[in-house]
Amino acid sequence: MSEDQLEKGAVPNQDSGDEVKKDFKGLVGSVRKFLSELLEIRTNTDATATKESIIADITFKGHTSWILICSIFIASVGLNANSTAVVIGAMLISPLMGPILGMGMSLAINDIDTLRRSLKNFTVMVVLSVVTAFLFFYLFPLRDESSELLARTKPDIRDVLIAFFxxxxxxxxxxxKGTIASVIFGVAIATALMPPLCTVGFGLAIGKPLYAAGAMYLFTINTIFIGLATFLVIKFLRFPMVRYANSQRRRMIARLASITGILVMIPAGFTFYNVFQESLFRKQAQQFLDETIEVYQFNGAGRYVDNLTKIEYVDDGSSLIEVVCMGDELIPENVVNTWRTQKNQYSRLKNAELHVIQGGRDDSEEKFNFVSELYERNKADLLNKDEQIRLLEEEVAILTKNMGKQVPFKDVSAEARANYGNIERLGFSYQIQTDFKKLDTVPVFEVKWKQGIQNAQKEADIKKMQTWLKIRLRDSTIVVKEVE
Known part of the structure; x- marks a missing residue:
């Protein structure tokens, strides 16, 4: 091929490469434009109407105060009865979200007056909610620690993410423009501001301040991250800043709002980091348990009770992993030491203590305490299953009763054949009988006599056999019947 032909062939190849680059740039531009139109929210934002609606929801007096009290009572009853549906209903009507949005918005637009009103109304709402819940649980006779209540005593990383998003x-x-009401209702349910405040009142009412502290911590997380999300969105949407006639006052308020916003972000960031670290610790701890203790094979009467596993995270390094094994079989010390060595292979578990509590080394009182703790931890679930428990108890009672009346039929039939030569066949079963007042299970022996036996002889033998069986089996309810 000549040089002229090579040069002529190179031109189309170069043009083809330029066309590919141009097409690629066009595709990238189209995707960028599509995503920009898809995710752009500034053009459809009504800043004035949004500000007015948020400020209108801050006010706490008259109707709003009574709505809050009613929602507190509804949430308290729902938590006490372990009813998720009732708790959701209370969250839908709760007006707690208004002041939180007011605080986030006022910090974003330097509105010191709105911030002051929001803080004042928010404080009154929180105090009124806790006092109302406290009085309810203090005066109400049923104060079981339901799962709905206990779920609000220890927040984790998921609560932070739920509150923020x-x-x-x-x-x-x-x-x-045109507020999406369904989203507002959904957020009210997801962020769950009301139940933690009810749990604070519950913890104070039953004298367990740790419950109250954990629930208040969860409420604080929700409040901070909802406020932080409000602050960031308002800033992103570029809501107009509040202007003041006095320029010096304007600058002072702007600085104050900025400092307050930073001060809010610092504990928010610290809280997120702390909860995130605890979440990672718990994940590794559970992985360690899955790979070691849960796969351990007991040779005899031993069992790992996973319900009593205690995982406690402390950021100063004194974390604890405590497992409980019941039964008389002891886990060898070298196995426990191997577990401790394996634990140190997990980066977040190195400084954590591993305690293995074994039933064979504990006296009966400590065993009883563990069983009692297991019952308390699962009591909330049991309360949800009263009907199933009642039916199971009836079945267990019947089975226990029948086990106590277990008949050695082989021996009894041999003795009956020896004592009564006229027997052709003997059967036994439990029959359920009722007089329409109560049900009872009756042990019944069925006898078939040989042909040619007179009725008087049959009746006498049946009566005699029934007396003998009652004495032999120590059961006065035994019945003997003749079958054809």
Whole structure:
């Protein structure tokens, strides 16, 4: 091929490469434009209407105060009865979200007056909610620690994420022209501001401040991250800042709002980091248990009770993993030491203590305490299954009763054949009988006599056999019947 032909062939190849680059740039531009139109929210935002609606929801007096009290009572009853549906209903009507949005928005637009009103109303709402819940649980006779209550005593990383993204969804929905009501209702359910405050009152009412502290911590997390999400969205949407006639006052308020916003973000970041670290610790601890203790094979009467496993995270390094094994079989010390060595292979478990509590080394009182603790931990689930428990108890009672009346039929039939030569066949069964007042299970022997036996002889032998069986089996309820 000549040089002219090579040069002529190179031109089309170069043009083809340029066309590919141009097509690629066009594709990237189209995707960028599509995503920009898909995710863009500023053009459809009504800043004035959003600000007015948030400020209108801050006010706490008259109707709003009574709505809050009613929602507190509903949530308290729902938590006490372990009813998720009732708790959801209380969250839907709760007005607690208003002041939180007000605080986040006022910090974002330097509105010191709105911030002051939001803080004042928020404080009154929280105090009134806790006092109302406290009085309810203190005066109400039924104060079981239901699973709905216990779920609000220890927050984790999921609660942080729910609060933050719930807050984002709420503010975005409020900022849209034509507010999306379903989103507001959904966020009210997801972020769950009301149940933690009810749990604070419950903890104080039953004298367990740790419950109250854990629930208040969860409520604080929800509040901070909803407020933080509001602050970020309002800033992103570029809501107009509040202007003040006095320029010096304007600068002072702007600095104050900025400092307050930073001060809110610091504990929010610290809380997120702390909860995230605890979540990672618990994940590794559970993985360690799955790979070691749960796969351990007991040779005899031993059992690992996973319900009593205690995983406690402390950020100063004194964390604890405590497992309980019941039964008389002891786990050898070298196995426990191997577990401790394996534990140190997990980066977040190196400084954690591993305690293995074994039933064979504990006296009966300590064993009883463990069983009692197991019952208390599962009592909330049991309360949800009263009907199933009642039916199971009836079945167990019947089985226990029947086991106590277990008949050695082989021996009895041999003795009956020896004592009564006219017997052709003997059967036994339990029959359920009722007089329409109560049910009873009766042991019944069925006898078939040989042909040619007179009726008087049959009746006499049946009566005699029934007396003998009652004495032989020590059961006065035995019945003997003749069958054809």
């Amino acid at each position: 719930g807050g984002l969804a709420l503010v975005i929905a409020r900022a849209k």
